[in-house]
Amino acid sequence: MGKWFKYVLKLGLVFAIVAGALFYWLRPLLVKVESTTIADGIHVKFRVQGTNVEEYSNQAWKPYFAKGVNMGATVPGHFPGELAISEDDYERWFEMIQDMGSNVVRIYTIMMPEFYEALVKYNREHQKNPLFFIQGIWSPEEQLIEGQDAYDPQIKQKFEQEIKDAVAAVYGKTTLTPEPHSGKAGGAYKYNAGPYLMSWIVGTEWEPKMVKGTNDLHVDTADYEGKHFRNKPGASAFEKWLALMMDTAAQTEIQYGWQHPIAFANWVTTDPLEHPGEPLFEEDLVSVDPAHIEVADWAAGYFASYHVYPYYPDFFSFDSSFQTMANSKGQIDSYTTYLHKLKEAHPDIPVMITEYGVPASLGVAHLGMLGRNQGGHNEKQQGDIDADLFQEIHGAGYSGAILFTWQDEWFKKTWNTQRYDEADRRAYWYNTLTNESFFGVLGMFPSKDDDIHIDGDASDWKRLGDDKKRLDVQVPGFEEIWATHDEGYLYLMAKLSEPFDPSRQSIYLGADTIAGGNRHAPQLHGVTLDEGLETLIELSDENKGRMMIASNYDLHARLYERSGLPDIDPKENQDDSGIFKPWKLAVNYLLEYPDSRFNHPFGDVEVGELERGYTDPSRPDYSSKAMWQAQGQVLEMRIPWMLLGFSDPSSLSVINYNQTSRSKFEVTQVEGVRIVPWIVQDDKVLGREDSAAAEPYPVSRLPKYTWQRWEDKVDYVERPKQSYSIMKEAMQKIDGPVTDISGS
Known part of the structure; x- marks a missing residue:
């Protein structure tokens, strides 16, 4: 009897251990979220009621305002198809996002299983206040643009399958094969994140020519009468196609016992409004109107989703018909005017702005009213503008404002820098001229962001040890020069x-990377060099410096010489012209009638101005755009790679003086960069007072700063920007939607 008792005791102990382990591992799957049920036991947590979104909480329906962030799918050193974010990253980020005041995260596509697992585990620990997410479903964008026909059987089938895969992934009921080259995630999806879903957004921003092409090809397409969604009379062929896709999402989700609100992605370019002051036909070519689709039988409801930025399209800057309303600060504001007009165009359904924001970057790509440009902001300016936009969206009666974006993404391209860099190398370096990479409130900074602070204090250089090089440069006025x-x-x-x-x-400080360039210039005051300079930094102002570029090397002039720039003096195209020009980026093309509605001049901005300041984020006078500082006898500087002509510093590739076409530059692999310093005092170069009669200065004898290629291995520093704290203050002030805007 004693042996049998011991056996049973041991067996019970084993069962207890196994049961405990199973409970521990299955806890994420057993978490419950408060919801209500409708017919057939279908769960509903969020719903549309009239023009509002509501959340079921504390056994009642309450008005809901989605305040959140969009989240990308990768980190520096990786492209989206690699989906390299870890589960630990996600859990850390979710805590930061909620601490900022967000209640929702929007993702654009199926993420790796780690995202859903991390979210479920995070919410298991925050059951009283879970973080919800909006699941986007990526449409076959490239095939749509290429084929110009959404009804193409292959495109239709591919999108329907993507919808089914996304729903199954959210509910933890599928295994997908990853497709890294196409950006499609994969793996075993075992965690049911469905209870934490706030809504679905079907598709991506629609290319207007594709929409029009689809409508023209399928004028006689029959109305779509789906089980859950249908189009209204007068809907276009493309809108009928969208009704089908939304119905596919609904029919798929209901099989898992849930309903969530559904929208399709949209943007200003295909909104239902008229933009009479927009010069580009394509920006007002066709509309995709959410009012042309309605719910047939979907208790969770339907809302409209728009991406709205204050600088694009161009009508935001100069269309007087959108400059009729004042914002909350009393300023005439095209963004505020647009928000109210868009809301008025959707009187029967809620509307969310699911992308808005500006980047913190040196580069600029578009200009907006009230200084809300696409780029050219430091982190504080970014935060101030983002907070203003957030408050305008909320005040206009919208149901949500989802900031673009959570984290910086180095791989992104921008229209006005993409011809200067190598597309397959963008993820491996930090190009502050490409503003599209730096919309995040969570900064992803280059690896020495913590090691070197530009502040005029050389002590951090001593701590670098061997990770720096002394340049053997004997120049009057300089005792020593170091580089890293x-x-x-x-x-x-x-x-x-x-x-x-x-x-x-x-x-x-001149820079020489390849043969050619200026060997003389006014800045040299009669001194001649034996090797030319591609770029030149001038520090002659108390508060700022300037990066200039040799006129025959000037990338901007070479690219746009026949596309809107004023006539260029032929001397500027000659080698050793002696002319250094401002470093500029285009912000809009030359548009001329009848190719556009009306004439619109070419626009550009200087991006070579180098701000004097401090880059230590702990200082109250910190500026993310600071590039140099001098204190006593110490001068510190950081120079963005592209300003030096690099198309990819990770492989030591620079743009050379040749072009294969008007729009394509040739690239040369170099050993490094040669720095040529001098000081001008009393209109003379120090140490070369007899410069007019002197022999050419032997630049070619100066050493080059060289480095090892870092190929695809990068380090980076993750740190919240100043904009994070500013948005935290703005978001935490708002709890719920504005339900009455009649007085606005």
Whole structure:
């Protein structure tokens, strides 16, 4: 009897251990979210009621305002198809996102299983206040643009399958094969994140020519009468196709016992409004109107989703018909005007702005009213603008405002820099001229962001140890010069013979990467070099410096010489022209009638102005755009790679002086970059007072700063930007939607 008792006791102990382990591992799957049920036991947590979204909480329906962030699918050193974010990253980010005041995260496509697992586990620990998510379903964008026909059987089948895969992934009921080259995630989806879903957004921003092409090809397409969604009379062929896709999402989800609100992605370009002051026909070519689709039988309901930025399309800047309303600060504001007009165009359903924001970057791609440009902002300016936009969206009676975006993404391209870099290398370096990469409130900074602070203090350089090089440069006014680099910048630290005084002297730092360039220039005051300079930095102002580019090397002039720039003096195209020009980026093309509605001049901005400041984020006077500082005899500087002509510093590739076409530059692999310093005082180059009669200065004898290729291995520093704290203050002030805007 005693042996049998011991056997039973051991067996019970084993069962207890196994049961405990099973409970531990299955806890994420057993978490419940408060919801209500409708016919057939279908769960509903969020629903549309009139023009509002509501959440079921504390056994009642309450008005809901989605305040959140969009989230990308990757980190520096990776492209989206690699989906390299870890579960630990997600859990850390979710906590930061909720702490910022967000109640929802929007994703654009099926993520790797780690996302859903991390969200379920995170919410298991935050059951009283879970973080919800909006699941986007990526449409076959490239095939749609290429084929110009949404009804193409292959496109239709592919999108329907993507919808089914997305629903199954959310509910943890599928295994998908990853397709890294196409950006499609894969793996075993075992965690049911469905209870934490806020809504679905079907598709991506619709290319207008594709929409019009679809409508023209299928004028006689029959109305779509789905089980859950249908189109209204007068809907276009493309809108009928969208009704079908939304119905596919609904029919698929209901099989898992849930209903969630559904929308399709949309943007200003295909909104239902007229934009009379927009010069580009394509930006007002066709509309995709959410009012032309309605619910047939879907208790969770239907809402409209729009991406709305304050600088694009161009009518935001100069269309007087959108400059009729004042914002909350009393300023005439095209963004506020647009928000109210868009809301009025949707009187029967809720509307969310699911993308808005500006980037913190040196580069600029579009100009907007009230200084809300696409780029050119430091982190504080970014946060102030984002907070203003957020408050305008909320005040206009919208049901949600989802900020673009959570994290910086190095791989992104921008229309006005994409011809200067190598597309397959973008993820491996930090190009602050490509503003599209830096919309995040969570910064992804190059690896020396913590190691070197531009502040005029050389002590951090001593801590670098061997990770720096002394440049053997014997130049009057400079006692020593050191250099190092990372994924974003070439860093220089010079010890001067005396403190820098811009009232009586100018410091110049020339850069030579390839054969050619300017060997003489006014800035050299009669000195001639034996090798030319591609770019030149001038420090002659108390608060800012300037990066200039040799006229025959000027990428901007070479690209746009026959596309809107004023006539260029033929001398500027000659080697050793002696002319250095401002470093510029285009912000809009030259548009001329009848190719556009009306004439619109070419626009560009200077991006080579180098701000004097401090890059230590712990300082109250920190500026993310600061590029140099001088204190006493110490001068520190960081130079963005593209300003030096690099198309990919990770492989030491620079743009050369040749072009295979008007729009394509040739690239050369180089050993490094040669820095040529000098100081001008009393209109003379120090140490070359007899410069007019002197022999050419032997630049070619100066050493080049070289580095090892870093190929596809990058390091980075993750840190919340100042904009994070600003948005935190703005978001935490708002709890719920504005339900009455009649007085606005």
